[in-house]
Amino acid sequence: MYRSRPTEKLKDDVLRFLSSMGQDHSILYYDIVGSEAHSIMLHEKGHITHGELKKILSALEEAKKSPTSLRTEDYEDIHEALEAFVIKRSGIDAGGKMHTARSRNDQVVLDIRMKIRDDINQICAALANLVQGLVERAEENKQVPMLMYTHLQQAQIGTFSHFLLSYAYGLMRDMERLYLVYHRINQSPLGACAIGGSSIAIDRKRTAMLLGFDSIIKNSIDATSSRDAFLEYASTLAILTSTLGRIAEDFIIWSTTEFGYIELAEPYTSTSSAMPQKKNSDPLELTRSKSAIVTSNLVSMLGIVKALPSGYSRDLQDIKAPLIGASAITLDTIKIMDHVVRSLQINKERMLQAASISYAIALDIAEQLVMQKKIPFRTAHRIVGALVNKAASKGNISLVKLEFADATSALKAHKVDVKPDELMKIINGMTPEKSLEARKSSGSPNLLEQEEMIKSLSQGISNYRTGIQKRSKMVEGSFDNLERTVRNYLEL
Numbered sequence: 001m002y003r004s005r006p007t008e009k010l011k012d013d014v015l016r017f018l019s020s021m022g023q024d025h026s027i028l029y030y031d032i033v034g035s036e037a038h039s040i041m042l043h044e045k046g047h048i049t050h051g052e053l054k055k056i057l058s059a060l061e062e063a064k065k066s067p068t069s070l071r072t073e074d075y076e077d078i079h080e081a082l083e084a085f086v087i088k089r090s091g092i093d094a095g096g097k098m099h100t101a102r103s104r105n106d107q108v109v110l111d112i113r114m115k116i117r118d119d120i121n122q123i124c125a126a127l128a129n130l131v132q133g134l135v136e137r138a139e140e141n142k143q144v145p146m147l148m149y150t151h152l153q154q155a156q157i158g159t160f161s162h163f164l165l166s167y168a169y170g171l172m173r174d175m176e177r178l179y180l181v182y183h184r185i186n187q188s189p190l191g192a193c194a195i196g197g198s199s200i201a202i203d204r205k206r207t208a209m210l211l212g213f214d215s216i217i218k219n220s221i222d223a224t225s226s227r228d229a230f231l232e233y234a235s236t237l238a239i240l241t242s243t244l245g246r247i248a249e250d251f252i253i254w255s256t257t258e259f260g261y262i263e264l265a266e267p268y269t270s271t272s273s274a275m276p277q278k279k280n281s282d283p284l285e286l287t288r289s290k291s292a293i294v295t296s297n298l299v300s301m302l303g304i305v306k307a308l309p310s311g312y313s314r315d316l317q318d319i320k321a322p323l324i325g326a327s328a329i330t331l332d333t334i335k336i337m338d339h340v341v342r343s344l345q346i347n348k349e350r351m352l353q354a355a356s357i358s359y360a361i362a363l364d365i366a367e368q369l370v371m372q373k374k375i376p377f378r379t380a381h382r383i384v385g386a387l388v389n390k391a392a393s394k395g396n397i398s399l400v401k402l403e404f405a406d407a408t409s410a411l412k413a414h415k416v417d418v419k420p421d422e423l424m425k426i427i428n429g430m431t432p433e434k435s436l437e438a439r440k441s442s443g444s445p446n447l448l449e450q451e452e453m454i455k456s457l458s459q460g461i462s463n464y465r466t467g468i469q470k471r472s473k474m475v476e477g478s479f480d481n482l483e484r485t486v487r488n489y490l491e492l
């Protein structure tokens with residue numbers, strides 16, 4: 001339908017190659033409301049009569065109600081299909097004016113911006129739920145000692161809740177990134193036209209206002225050529241899903257029989273077609289792989305824009321699939337993780353048992369020597385290292401099972417004022433619970449520290465929720481307002 005210069009029809013296979021219809025169904029609604037706002041503005045500026053506007057708007061309303069009546073298979077994209085539909089319904093004299101002072105180049109990016117704006121609000125809301133789930137589970141389990149690992153080797157005594165809170169902090173930063181990128185997404189490119197604006201008097205601020213945008217993208221080349229806000233958005237999703245991937249990996253490890261710290265609720269596990277005993281954590285495994293897919297979507301997008309000239313090139317069309325795909329995958333993954341977290345069973349006894357027989361209290365013992373006996377940390381490190389070696393050589397017995405003679409030999413090489421029975425007393429007094437009590441540094445798994453984290457995270461969630469609701473209401477409010485304006489014009 002746009003073929004004013006080429007006189008020959010597109011070949012079928014070329015049409016299929018050019019088509020973006022595969023993704024365009026998800027921007028159709030935005031294309032319709034965008035067209036309504038644009039047509040209203042054209043009327044207000046005196047470029048189309050009230051009668052013409054009425055015809056255009058009623059065709060657009062019809063498309064909104066029954067999107068399937070658009071002949072999508074005959075056109076390159078949804079913009080073309082919608083315009084053809086409007087012209088067919090309202091006639092070329094009215095419908096043929098809808099595309100005045102507009103191009104598909106500003107139109108497509110307008111639609112995507114409205115779609116991503118909604119996606120951000122949905123993802124942020126889902127993220128707030130997930131963070132709340134993590135904080136609630138942390139609150140329930142804040143006194144359950146559990147081993148912490150570095151290099152996947154036993155490191156220090158911590159708590160399961162401390163891990164949950166660490167995830168919550170990571171996701172809150174993801175939320176912050178998403179929240180900030182919204183400002184850069186929520187700007188209107190409409191009216192930039194093909195690349196250089198229009199000689200027809202239009203009001204870009206009016207259409208931006210009708211569609212609930214914060215402002216317009218001033219420069220018409222920038223408005224049609226740039227995709228950096230989408231790249232930034234996809235980057236935040238890649239980072240976010242990598243946070244989810246880490247949580248998934250921790251849970252997968254801890255739910256193995258060997259660890260046995262947690263058990264996934266049955267609806268979030270899969271089984272084996274061959275091995276009857278299997279209860280596999282497939283949703284979490286797919287969470288790991290989704291992170292790879294979102295990252296590769298970002299890389300595809302970066303590859304597409306790399307070294308493109310200014311001004312629309314058709315390459316930009318191929319950004320839509322990875323972008324919209326990244327949104328959908330991320331939203332699903334957050335929701336799955338939310339269910340997993342809320343339904344997870346925690347095996348406190350197993351966690352405590354593993355912590356109680358571990359050498360992970362070694363650092364706590366060394367720190368007690370530093371505090372009580374005022375000896376250099378490096379010396380304390382050596383003494384406790386010798387004790388651990390001794391215990392390991394006796395068949396991995398726990399440190400409390402060591403004898404007076406072992407303490408004596410560990411101290412022997414060092415000129416320190418520590419008596420073997422004093423050392424034994426420190427060892428015997430160091431249970432996992434004591435270790436947590438003694439570790440008071442800010443952000444540590446100490447009970448009071450965790451309570452502070454829970455409080456500040458809860459406050460953070462509630463602040464974001466208020467902000468997200470306000471944003472969603474603003475968008476909904478603008479669309480309601482636009483709908484009322486459309487109805488008024490139709491009834492006049």
Ligand code: ARG
Nearest residue numbers: 020077104105108312316317
């Ligand atoms: N289907 C196109 C896209 O998704 C719309 C813009 C087409 N513009 C053009 N000048 N061919 O990007």
